[in-house]
Amino acid sequence: MTTLCYAKKTCSIGIHVLMEEIGAPYDLKVVDFSKGEQKTPEYKALNPKGKVAALVRDDGSVLTEYAAIAMWLAMTNPDKKLLPSDPEGIARTIEAMDFVVGTVHMLSWRLWRRPDAYSENPDEHEQLRERGMTAMLAALDVVDAQLAGKDYLMGDFTIADTALYYTQYWAADVAGWTLPPNVQAHYERMKMRPSVQASRKLEGVA
Ligand SMILES: N[C@@H](CCC(=O)N[C@@H](CS)C(=O)NCC(=O)O)C(=O)O
Structure with missing residues (x-):
């Protein structure tokens, strides 16, 4: 299994x-x-x-x-149907998912969460965390614009939404940041899904 x-x-x-x-x-x-x-x-x-x-x-x-x-x-x-079947839809889904995984998570959240991975000098950690937070909120603003007028990143639910979901959980529930409005609405929508609740x-x- x-x-x-x-x-x-x-x-x-x-x-x-x-x-x-x-x-x-x-x-x-x-x-x-x-x-x-x-x-x-x-x-x-x-x-x-x-x-x-x-x-x-x-x-x-x-x-x-x-x-x-x-x-x-x-x-x-x-x-x-977790992924569109046409080449344009597949490419757009990967584009959205890669932005979340590569930029929101790896380049931004990690800086906030693990400043010690970037500098051994504790005096620099607060500044690194600040940079991580600023980068993450800026990246989520980009996602916010992508979500305008849509329930999910591709319109219908796809694998890209699950990536966004884990970063929303971190930003809202772990860090306590205010999410941009469309990202917040998407997060609430995700939390209604039985899969997310389970x-x-x-x-x-x-
Ligand atoms: N690029 C990897 C990132 C995976 C990753 O960073 N996972 C973190 C948890 S969010 C981890 O396992 N960290 C363990 C560690 O750094 O010790 C992916 O897309 O799966």
């Missing part, structure tokens, strides 16, 4: 939502960051990057990276 290796309250919650959207049976393997389990030899044998999410598929092979996992899940479950319950997200 497919196993999702995840850590609570991390970007893997977006993949968790996708597993729930698909609705097929799957196993969950929690990677406890508080115990440093992502860096243990056992976990690194599975994912040498020492990160979540990682998806162990039926044949035992492991897939990593948010966009790759999301694309694979969407393409192997076409009846769930993943929040399983992960103990408030």
Whole structure:
């Protein structure tokens, strides 16, 4: 059975939502960051990057990276319509998802959340966090414009929305920032989805 290796309250919650959207049976393997389990030899044998999410598929092979996992899940479950089928729609979905994963998460949130990864000097951490917050809110403004007049990033729900969801959770519920209006409305819409409610319950997200 497919196993999702995840850590609570991390970007893997977006993949968790996708597993729930698909609705097929799957196993969950929690990677406890508080115990440093992502860096243990056992976990690194599975994912040498020492990160979540990682998806162990039926044949035992492991897939990593948010966009790759999301694309694979969407393409192997076409009846769930998690990805448009036309080239323009596919490209636009990847464009939106990559902006969230690459810019909102990796370039912005990480700076706010892990300034120690960028400077060993604690005196610089507050400035780095400030930069991360400014960059993340600016990136979410771009997303806000993309969402104008739409319920979801592509109009209909796609894998890109699950990526946006995990960053919304971080910005609103972990950092306590005010989201731009269309991003906030999208977040509320996401929280109404049974898949999101199920993943929040399983992960103990408030
Ligand atoms: N580019 C990766 C990023 C994965 C990532 O950074 N995951 C974080 C959680 S949000 C992680 O596992 N961090 C563990 C660590 O840095 O020790 C992806 O798209 O999946």
